[in-house]
Amino acid sequence: MSATPLGSGAGPAQTTTYREGDRITPDELRTMFLFDALDPEQLDWITRRSRVELFPAGGVVYTEGEPATCFYVLLAGTIAMTRRVASDEVEITRSAQRGAYAGATASFTDPPAGQQHRYPASLRAITDVAMMALPADEFAPQLRAWFPMAMHLIEGMLIGQRNSQIVVGQREKLLALGSLTAGLTHELNNPAAAAVRATSSLRERIAGMRHKLALLAKTNIDAEALAQLVEIQEDAVKRVADAPTLSPLETSDREDDMGSWLEDHEVDGAWELAPIFVGAGLTPDWMEQLPSVTGGEDLNGSVRWLAYSVETEMLMTEIEEATRRISTLVSAAKNYSHMDRAGHEWVDIHEGLKSTLTIMTHRLRGITVVKDLDRTLPKVLAYPGELNQVWTNIIDNAAAAMDGTGTLTVRTSRDGDQVLVEICDTGPGIPPELQRRIFEPFFTTKGVGEGTGLGLDISWKIVVNRHGGDLRVVSSPGDTRFEVRLPIRNPDTSP
Secondary structure, three states, X not given: OOOOOOEOOOOOOOOOOOOOOOOOOHHHHOOOOOOOOOXXXXXXXXXXXXEEEEEOOOOEEEOOOOEOOEEEEEEEOOEEEEEEEOOEEEEEEEEOOOOOEEEOOOOOOOOOOOOOOEOOOEEEEOOOEEEEEEEHHHHHHHHHHHOHHHHHHHHHHHHHHHHHHHHHHHHHHHHHHHHHHHHHHHHHHHHHHHHHHHHHHHHHHHHHHHHHHHHHHHOOOOHHHHHHHHHHHHHHHHHHHOOOOOOHHHHHHXXXXXXXXXXXXXXXXXXXXXXXXXXXXXXXXXHOHHHHHHOOOOHHHHHHHHHHHHHHHHHHHHHHHXXXXXXXXXXXXXHHHOOOOOXXXXXXXXXXXXXXXXXOOOOOOOEEXXXXXXXXXXXXXXXXXXXXXXXXXXXXXXXXXXXXXXXXXXXXXXXXXXXEEEEEEOOOOOOHHHHOOOOOOOOOOOOOOOOOOOHHHHHHHHHHHHOOOEEEEEEEOOEEEEEEEEEOOOOOOOO
8 A cells, every 4th residue: 555665676685885975886786686687888877876875773764745856775774664644654664675766766757737756755764774876857867768668658557547546536436425415315305205295284184173173163062161172182182292102913903992982982984083093192991081071962073173183293293203304314414524614623433423324324224233332432633524435435335245134333442542443244254365455446346337446445545544543354254344443642732
């Protein structure tokens, strides 16, 4: 995953003593792989333009982000290449092989307009080190002159790969966005459609309730009986919220009992009304209050009015639940995108995980989701929108692996000075020979057109490069775990 390799051009071990400013002889150049095929004129050119630079143990050869002015070749000692990740220096590789090279390795390519080549990493001395330095501005055009075809081929390959990563990376984000949008639209459509249907039914029930109330008034029901009927209505409405959840068999038995009671009391449409009262949690014993209030007269109208009242309350509850679901989804989408927040901030990782799972509900249809979250974890300094992209990529891969059946477990815990997020699935697992390649760009096990192979590469760069964390996978059949570790920092000392 290193951006710039510490190339190896190892030759036989040397016991030469180097001094600052020395020139390397042609014979010595021939002992290193990089130069052993050059002709005498080319070797002489390098000898005249190169010089020896000495660095003590712990010294810096060059620093990431500085203009790339030199091409370096290791002559003696041990060097290490590091990258700056957040506030940390992460070692990418180290070498003690004579002839290992680093520095302005891409100087022969033309930089983007208005820019200049810069060192993409830092190089430091682990032990006392002797390096051969070649000025990049002189070496680059000479390379083109010596190997024109090779340089064109390499430059074309590097530029093509860079452009491909940019284009495919954008495509990957668009595909992910399209998938999330489709799922979110589906999830929003269901409660929205339910709210529309319930609103239409509610309008009909309110009209029916007004009509039945008018009919009751024509029966000359006395004021006291009407007041008691209203009290019964209020009690019935309150019972709707506490109605028990019944099994299909329990529901059928209770509807039979309610239907029989209504028929015994000569109520019209008994079997249509029974499910309404049972759904509201009412029983035949409770219904016995009605005849005593109405004196046995026009019980049919009282029951119908009560049914409309109960249905109205149930429909309003349905509308409330539907709109709450819509509000939850919109809030999750807002949190997921962090459209109203700064980029780098202190975040509770559980918020992003919760939003991502909500957004991906449609993708996880048929899959059991288990959350094992440690709510005592501290906040982490992060780019929340980018972390959401990591959760999305990993969860989407897990859903694809399980193909609609299985268990997805999201677990959080503390691992020393890091927050650990584990996303586990019960899919078939990743073969050992593929596990070491899954974070490579463009590597995918999906069929042609089904994946770009950049999802986990992007996730790795977000976790490791952007957040100074770690991303790894542990997999066996039935148990695949992606482990994301993010550093815990002190808010008073972190940048």
